[in-house]
Amino acid sequence: MTEPDFDIIVVGGGHAGTEAVRAASRLGMKVALVTMDKNKLALMSCNPAVGGVGKGHLVREVDALGGIIGVATDYAGIQFRRLNLSKGPAVRSTRVQCDRREYSRFVSQFVARLSGVEIIEDEATGLVIENNRVKGIKSRNNNDITAKAVILATGTFLNGLMHIGDRKFSGGRRDDPAAVGLTESLQVAGFETGRLKTGTPPRIDGRTIDYSKVEAQPGHEPPPCFSHFHATSPRLNNAGLCYLTYTTPETARIIRENLDRVPLYSGQIKGRGPRYCPSIEDKVVRFADKQRHQLFIEPEGNGTEEIYLNGFSTSIPEDIQAAAVRTVIGLENAVITKPGYAIEYDYVPPFQIKPSLETRRVAGLFHAGQINGTSGYEEAAAQGLIAGINATLYIEGREPFVLGRDESYIGVMLDDIVTRNISEPYRMFTSRAEFRLALREDNALDRLVPYGRKYNLYSDDELALIARREKELEETVGYLKSTKVSAGILKEQFGLETKKGSMTISELMCRPEVELEKILSWSGDGFRDRIEVFEKAYILLKYKGYLKKQEREIERRRRLEGIAIPSDFDYSSLTGLKKEATEKLNRFRPFTVGQAGRIEGVTPSDMAVLTIYISGRQKRPSKGVSREAE
């Protein structure tokens, strides 16, 4: 038997693919990145922004595990914002507007510098599978390329079909051909595939916008950045401006009058689109009584006049797009540079993968990103990272790396997609995380650093930085717990009168009425240079009670998460289960009892039956020998 050409082949150079390549390279793998166009790595095919509520959490986690997306965003960012600032720390999120060309360029250079990585410009047209084990890929221009593991990160390219009005054309995204053959190869291997839809708004020539009529939205100062690993405070470009504008009743009228030419309503599009990102035609139909819809004018970068009209995703015919856009406030004379379009693509419903992202059917084959029915750069990047790590662990014959729902949004996402029916593109929301209070942007590194260390994901510089951070936090907490604030200051600055007179800063922080800003303004500049650490200490102290409550629930849950269900388990044999539960369990085949409980239709009484059977079954063989000896 000849040695395969590579350890790992990554198909697709988007946000998932590049993270997978980076992780595998870091772990010493010999990696081939197969991409149709090596000048288009990590392209922002849709909106030129990274982060947002829930998504920002994902970026911080990927960064905490050594990923690219955080660093690349900080580098290519042109406007940095913190969302939910008026709310509690757990739901505050970073969102960064990016220069899409700079972003792609940064990632390309990053990947080019990685060791053991070869970029192959080609198209994967099929898989080579022997005895349910992946052996490599078939390619259009080269012969078969062999590897020990394959990661499919194909984005919207699998049989991609774009729609603008009644025009349909094959393609993976604007200006790029679709990938044909891979889906069929997956089907031959026994995979069930499905069809999803997404869309993108028209791009506008910024010089044709009347900015006097729209409301500017600047970034926040100081700009919040994503990456934990800047050695010194990074120089962030925060000069970019976004603008807020609105559609008019005229916009709705034009679209409604032309609904028969809209593929979404004519039946031309069969895939299901995301409800959280509806097209403009969907908005005016479903929310017909709304007089206006909010839109965001977002720059695509510094060196371009092109802008992205966020909120105006559409597949209406080009002439109608042009007319409708000109009814938007400030866009009366706007010129479209690229029309919006809808795209349908194949995905492999993710009940067919494991939480490690390896497919259940074919050993060594991993799926990451939109092929799993997810949507978004952040979701893709997170999966790419995990697939890269787990493909390596697979090759090394080690246990896969699976994060829990109680320790990361990544864990929430992967658990979600393997336990539920994905019928629309899956996007992260913080409401998906039942342990939301513990999963914050500020503590992403604390949560994940043990894994980063365990799997050797950090460089020496990064490790030194982590150690420094930990020391700073410890010192800061120590200081806050030992430093007293006099009764006079309490009264004067904070309006507090207490029986015992003075209190420590940490006690002060625990008072519900005392805001962080108040303490900072009182303490002067002492902590301004360590604001991140100070804030984290503040959060830890302030939310101790709630975090403790959540911790108790996590502990309770962990027990069930630890009970594995044998992969050959026959649910039909459990007479105590209700029919719906049996059917769902047979389809989703959960890996643990905890997962079984999250499948829709499985009731607490089903769980009781299942738990008793499974745990009994599990313990029997391991105790059998000693029992007999007794």
Next chain:
Amino acid sequence: MDDTIAAIATPTGSGGIAVIRISGPKAPEILDNIFIPNKSDSKPTPYFLRFGRIVGQNGSEALDEVMAAYMPGSKSFTGEDMVEIYCHAGQFLAKAILDNILKYDCRPAEAGEFSQRRFLNHGVDLTRLEGSAEVVAAKTDLAFRLSKEHLLGAYGEHLAALREKMVHLLAEVEADIDFPEEESVGTIGRDKLEAELDGIIENLSRLVGSYQTGRIIQDGYRVVILGPPNAGKSSLFNRLVKQNRALVTPVPGTTRDWLSEWIDLDGLPVELYDTAGLAAGRGRVEKAGIAKTRSLIGRADLMVVVYDIASRTMLSVIENLRAGQDIIFVFNKIDLVDKPDTVMAKRREKLPPDAAVCTVSALTGRGLTELTGLIAGKAGLADLTESLVVTSYRHKTKLDRALAHLKRIRRQKNLPVEMISFELRQAAGRIDEITGHIYTEEILDKIFSRFCIGK
């Protein structure tokens, strides 16, 4: 498992004793707190029964005399530290003790949870395992069928409406968190939040309140006949149960212990108690009987105080009524008085003006219908037509806990929105356990149908 659970392990209904089981790390500590052994120096020897009293949280009031056993982990039924308390049967008594236990660091056990823990902690052989699993499955199935029937009625509708309100409120709160940039999603104002919360809290409180009635349907209405010696309590008891169960003699103080019998008053299940006469008893045995009567008074739903219409003896013991406790004054032996109405008028003067009073003759049966009507009236059977009733103790506890979470939001004026969500989800989680799980998808569905999300 690191939390401690407790439940009444014996089935509801008649029987000599009830067993309360506590399992988990806090079990021995809880026993220490609630149980005072009669031999004060007696140490808990594993698997040995000790005799003693169950006392309330401040150590004062004795609830019952019981036997208790401590079974340390690994070998116990559940495989963790366990305590079993054997008390007198009667669901009310056992529940009073359980309530007392639940004031400590433990929660009510779910159906089948002791068995679940057993299987989680012990590996048992397959036949035993399957046997037990079937029992548990049957139980939950039955519970399912029962609760389904129950849930189909007005109670179910009410709960469903409650659940819907929770989902609605959660959607508001979650949309605010996850879509801060959306114009159509506003921050839910404190006023609106409180208004919606108050609606839910009111509904929940009504449900929790209805458990009083629900408990009566489920466990019976506890009516204790008491009065001075020789007032004819046992005769009345016998009349009511329509059988000569109690021994009746003209000698005062004949009934030294209490007797109880179930009777059916037009569908109202009544557990009727005959007790020893309340007067300074002379003999030791009689004194013990009187002490028991006093402890029964504390647990009665209704006291039927029986006086001899010809006697002037009045009791002073029935002064501190519990909330929800009722009293009926019955003047017996009207067959022995010439002008009962005149005598009654005098007797009445010493009673509160709004007291429920009736005159009977236990011997002839005169006035009995009026008395049973009064009893049924006190039980509030009329309320049942609304049928919005919580009959399950488990449900009541869940609803109580849900209520506590919602009240916490109400109390803390500046609770951040994600904490509001946390409390709401905790509350929803408790209601979930009755009505079925609220999935995040359901909340998202609500958000997407109500708000135009589009960034």
